[in-house]
Amino acid sequence: MTSDIAAILGIDGIATGAVYALVAIGTVLIFTVTRVIFIPFGDIAAFTALTLAALDAKRFPGTGALVVILACLATLIEILSLLRAGEFRLLPRALAFYLVLPLAVVGAAWLTMRLDPPLAVRLVLALMLIMPISPLLDRIVFRPIADGTVLLLLTVSVALHFALVGLGLLFFGPEGVRTEPLTSLSTEFAGVLISGQTMLIVIAALVFSGLLYLFFDYTLVGKSLRATAVNRTGSRLMGIRPARAGTIAYLLGSLMAGVSGILIAPVNTVFYDSGFLIGLKAFVGAIVGGMTSYPGAVIGAVGVGILESFASFESSALKDVIVFSLLIPILIWRSLASLHSEEEIEE
Amino acid sequence: MTRFQIQLAALAAVVCLAAAPFVLSPFSITLMNYIGIYSLVAIGLALLTGVGGIVSFGQAAFVGVAAYATAWVSALNGQSPWLGLLFGVVLTCGVATILGVVTLRLQGHFLSLSTVAWGLAIGFLFGNVEGLGRFNGIASIPPISLGPYALVTSSQIYFLIWGIVAAVLVLGYNLLDSRLGRAMRALRGGNTLVESLGINAFRIKLATFVIAAFLASLSGWLYAHLSRFISPGPFDAGMGIEYLMMSMVGGAGSLLGGVVGAAIVTLLKNSVQDYLPLIAKGASGQLEIVAFSALFILFLQWARQGIVPFVARYLPKAKRERPQPAPPLPRRSQPKPGELLLKVDGAERRFGGLIAVNNVSFDVRSGEILAVIGPNGAGKSTMFNCLTGALRVNKGDIVFAGRPITRDPQARIAKAGIARTFQHVKLRPRMSLLENVMLGTYARTRTGLFAGAFRLNQREEASARHEALMQLERVGLGDKPFELAGNLPLGNQRILEIARALAADPALLVLDEPAAGLRRQEKLRLAELLRSLRADHLTILIVEHDMEFVMSLVDRIVVLDFGSKLCEGPPSAIRSDERVQEAYLGGVA
Numbered sequence: 001m002t003s004d005i006a007a008i009l010g011i012d013g014i015a016t017g018a019v020y021a022l023v024a025i026g027t028v029l030i031f032t033v034t035r036v037i038f039i040p041f042g043d044i045a046a047f048t049a050l051t052l053a054a055l056d057a058k059r060f061p062g063t064g065a066l067v068v069i070l071a072c073l074a075t076l077i078e079i080l081s082l083l084r085a086g087e088f089r090l091l092p093r094a095l096a097f098y099l100v101l102p103l104a105v106v107g108a109a110w111l112t113m114r115l116d117p118p119l120a121v122r123l124v125l126a127l128m129l130i131m132p133i134s135p136l137l138d139r140i141v142f143r144p145i146a147d148g149t150v151l152l153l154l155t156v157s158v159a160l161h162f163a164l165v166g167l168g169l170l171f172f173g174p175e176g177v178r179t180e181p182l183t184s185l186s187t188e189f190a191g192v193l194i195s196g197q198t199m200l201i202v203i204a205a206l207v208f209s210g211l212l213y214l215f216f217d218y219t220l221v222g223k224s225l226r227a228t229a230v231n232r233t234g235s236r237l238m239g240i241r242p243a244r245a246g247t248i249a250y251l252l253g254s255l256m257a258g259v260s261g262i263l264i265a266p267v268n269t270v271f272y273d274s275g276f277l278i279g280l281k282a283f284v285g286a287i288v289g290g291m292t293s294y295p296g297a298v299i300g301a302v303g304v305g306i307l308e309s310f311a312s313f314e315s316s317a318l319k320d321v322i323v324f325s326l327l328i329p330i331l332i333w334r335s336l337a338s339l340h341s342e343e344e345i346e347e
Numbered sequence: 348m349t350r351f352q353i354q355l356a357a358l359a360a361v362v363c364l365a366a367a368p369f370v371l372s373p374f375s376i377t378l379m380n381y382i383g384i385y386s387l388v389a390i391g392l393a394l395l396t397g398v399g400g401i402v403s404f405g406q407a408a409f410v411g412v413a414a415y416a417t418a419w420v421s422a423l424n425g426q427s428p429w430l431g432l433l434f435g436v437v438l439t440c441g442v443a444t445i446l447g448v449v450t451l452r453l454q455g456h457f458l459s460l461s462t463v464a465w466g467l468a469i470g471f472l473f474g475n476v477e478g479l480g481r482f483n484g485i486a487s488i489p490p491i492s493l494g495p496y497a498l499v500t501s502s503q504i505y506f507l508i509w510g511i512v513a514a515v516l517v518l519g520y521n522l523l524d525s526r527l528g529r530a531m532r533a534l535r536g537g538n539t540l541v542e543s544l545g546i547n548a549f550r551i552k553l554a555t556f557v558i559a560a561f562l563a564s565l566s567g568w569l570y571a572h573l574s575r576f577i578s579p580g581p582f583d584a585g586m587g588i589e590y591l592m593m594s595m596v597g598g599a600g601s602l603l604g605g606v607v608g609a610a611i612v613t614l615l616k617n618s619v620q621d622y623l624p625l626i627a628k629g630a631s632g633q634l635e636i637v638a639f640s641a642l643f644i645l646f647l648q649w650a651r652q653g654i655v656p657f658v659a660r661y662l663p664k665a666k667r668e669r670p671q672p673a674p675p676l677p678r679r680s681q682p683k684p685g686e687l688l689l690k691v692d693g694a695e696r697r698f699g700g701l702i703a704v705n706n707v708s709f710d711v712r713s714g715e716i717l718a719v720i721g722p723n724g725a726g727k728s729t730m731f732n733c734l735t736g737a738l739r740v741n742k743g744d745i746v747f748a749g750r751p752i753t754r755d756p757q758a759r760i761a762k763a764g765i766a767r768t769f770q771h772v773k774l775r776p777r778m779s780l781l782e783n784v785m786l787g788t789y790a791r792t793r794t795g796l797f798a799g800a801f802r803l804n805q806r807e808e809a810s811a812r813h814e815a816l817m818q819l820e821r822v823g824l825g826d827k828p829f830e831l832a833g834n835l836p837l838g839n840q841r842i843l844e845i846a847r848a849l850a851a852d853p854a855l856l857v858l859d860e861p862a863a864g865l866r867r868q869e870k871l872r873l874a875e876l877l878r879s880l881r882a883d884h885l886t887i888l889i890v891e892h893d894m895e896f897v898m899s900l901v902d903r904i905v906v907l908d909f910g911s912k913l914c915e916g917p918p919s920a921i922r923s924d925e926r927v928q929e930a931y932l933g934g935v936a
Contacts, residue, residue: 037456144648150456151402155595156647158404158463158588163640170634276584280467287460317475324471327464328450335457 009309015198017305018205022260023282024301026253031291032229033249036142036153041257042279043164048261049270052126053177062171063129064106070136071102102132130258134250168272179265201263284327290334364509368502377501382610383508387566389593389605391559397600399555400535402459405466406590409560411473411582413439413567418485418577428491428572436564443560447553466587474579484578491572508569518800519602525799526792531555540773542757545790592643598653607655667829670812676791678852684714688886694743696729703729705910716887718897721907731859731890735767736760762790766853768844770860776833783832784815787850818846838869855886862893874900
């Protein structure tokens with residue numbers, strides 16, 4: 001391998017890693033606030049790419065129907081649980097939040113579609129359509145077992161991923177998509193050609209992780225999210241609702257995953273089931289950060305991207321084998337590094 | 348139900364299974380064959396996940412290793428499938444041993460995540476290795492032959508599959524009812540509990556892990572020779588979670604639940620395939636996995652216990668006979684009364700900048716009851732943990748019965764003759780009183796895996812059962828040995844822990860705040876019990892908070908304050924010591 005090839009592979013790896021990093025940040029965010037290891041963020045990223053491709057092709061994406069179905073389900077479950085608790089006065093707000101808001105988003109997207117909007121608007125539409133999915137899934141799937149063990153939540157999360165893959169095929173079809181590049185600029189750095197898309201990916205990753213940092217350190221909502229992450233009961237006593245913190249975390253996480261989906265779509269062909277590997281590799285990155293550290297997750301995800309890039313040069317067939325085999329030493333290192341008290345397993 | 352009735356039910360089940368190929372259609376028999384094959388994996392998972400508390404998402408990879416191994420041996424190299432079985436089992440168990448040694452020390456969800464990792468890595472390997480047919484798989488795998496008879500049709504291999512399932516169930520239940528099985532069932536109580544009984548928790552986990560992989564390898568072998576064609580698909584991550592689902596639906600922790608779960612999931616999947624096209628034409632393949640995952644999620648939300656434990660609640664309870672007298676288990680040679688038994692010399696333990704135990708020295712002499720007392724935060728619990736090996740001292744020495752134990756792990760200290768109880772009671776609530784106490788005899792008995800599974804060491808088992816009953820009677824809980832430990836009130840749970848500790852035939856009994864949370868009557872009973880144990884020349888060390896309880900009971904007291912030893916002496920001297928009064932009451936005003 002010459003140094004030229006190494007440089008190209010390295011840059012390629014950083015770009016892929018930056019995409020994983022965005023998803024990894026979302027994964028860490030959700031884990032710290034809700035203790036859910038949300039594997040389906042990869043699916044969310046893939047769905048965003050598919051949504052954008054449908055919008056580009058002037059078709060209304062299947063995401064709309066998916067959001068409507070999930071909104072109806074979530075509303076039904078919320079209403080039933082409110083009725084059982086006798087909290088009738090909360091009903092209008094539940095309806096507004098779980099039914100009217102998602103439907104309004106879908107409706108607005110549908111109307112805007114008619115106007116044949118430019119690319120920037122289509123990007124916003126794709127993100128808007130994708131963002132309600134995870135909070136709705138949270139309400140339907142995770143809220144009833146919010147106090148379960150991490151392992152139970154993980155098992156449910158894996159099952160949810162498989163459900164989403166099936167839904168993805170149903171709503172988006174089996175064809176892979178590749179969207180047009182967001183920019184055709186390119187630049188040369190130290191003798192190596194760097195495409196504008198690569199630059200964009202890295203910049204977006206930096207900007208979004210920076211914004212998240214500001215959000216957590218300088219806004220009250222961000223601080224309440226951190227409080228929930230540290231101690232659910234304690235923050236509940238302080239008047240923070242863990243459920244609401246969870247919803248915000250899911251919204252933010254979906255935004256990150258959605259952006260990564262938009263960024264990866266011009267580089268790689270995205271299929272309905274591409275999300276699994278994106279999600280898992282992001283997750284490997286998140287584990288490097290011990291599932292709690294954002295900088296750790298970013299470093300880990302970029303590391304995974306670079307490793308994958310070099311591994312696929314050596315043996316493209318075995319690159320996934322290499323990436324996942326490497327997870328085991330990382331897990332051992334993390335498990336040794338985290339001194340936690342003995343976890344009682346659910347009887 | 349008596350033992351006879353259980354045997355009758357089992358016999359009826361065997362007759363029904365044996366008659367099935369003569370009654371049911373070939374399609375149903377094929378379905379039954381797959382149920383049997385999946386059952387083996389699910390039974391392994393019931394052991395691993397349900398009993399041992401290790402959630403594995405990767406069992407499908409083990410099935411795949413064995414299936415590819417036997418396909419390689421029989422289809423690609425033309426050897427006998429039986430050689431393929433041998434190769435598959437050895438390879439799978441080898442891989443499992445390596446993975447287990449590497450990952451089983453991981454904690455909680457880290458361990459389960461590692462099963463996702465190796466499950467995926469191995470799964471990707473099948474489709475990407477040149478010699479294994481890549482994504483096209485391996486075709487024309489020969490059928491299994493029993494002598495001159497080739498098991499070609501589904502009703503022929505049926506008997507082999509279900510014969511193996513039946514044998515696995517019998518051996519599995521035997522194992523769970525043996526010494527190692529009880530240790531496996533204790534794993535969920537946490538490492539500290541298991542190690543305190545003199546059990547090497549890591550080895551038990553590894554054994555459970557390899558047994559589960561072994562069952563998966565049997566399943567993979569049968570699968571390859573039943574379907575006669577293999578490709579990477581049936582061994583991918585999706586199948587891994589389906590196996591987990593089978594064992595959880597059936598009832599994690601119940602071996603029979605593995606079979607029931609495999610049957611339910613397979614039949615459900617089959618009917619989903621049958622009926623979904625009626626609802627949604629053309630989209631059935633996609634909807635199948637959606638419907639399936641949704642059902643699993645609903646199940647996890649609402650019925651986590653599984654089906655078999657749910658049904659078992661409505662069945663009449665098994666009647667069991669009280670253990671008969673049996674030859675006693677070997678006893679250790681006890682130290683002579685008054686001899687130096689435990690010596691703590693300059694023990695120091697730091698947590699970062701905090702010195703929790705600072706240069707503490709004291710002796711325990713054989714036959715006495717010594718109490719370590721002190722106000723909150725005095726370092727009592729840290730001292731206790733250092734004595735039992737749960738923590739290591741940074742400086743100083745601990746010598747027990749003439750042997751340094753400063754650096755020994757918990758299990759070795761327990762074997763050396765220090766038995767402990769816990770401040771927060773650690774019992775196995777779903778095991779009977781008798782079984783809980785039998786856990787204490789682990790270090791005194793030696794029945795291994797095979798002897799347990801084939802019931803070869805019934806004499807030792809009878810001795811252990813009798814010993815456990817004797818200890819229950821000794822502490823006054825002998826009237827209901829088959830009651831579940833979780834049903835006892837707290838006071839009796841503490842006493843049960845003492846019985847379990849006594850079953851280890853200890854030279855020193857160490858009790859961690861035994862009176863905490865007890866009512867007055869219970870405290871009096873406990874004190875009475877400890878006095879009677881002292882009368883039997885047992886040495887007891889109590890770490891306690893409750894002054895009244897300690898003063899009337901013990902021979903000597905060591906007082907700790909802020910990590911250092913304040914003073915030492917008989918209760919009367921301690922009671923009048925001004926430094927102690929100051930530590931407890933904040934000075935004489």
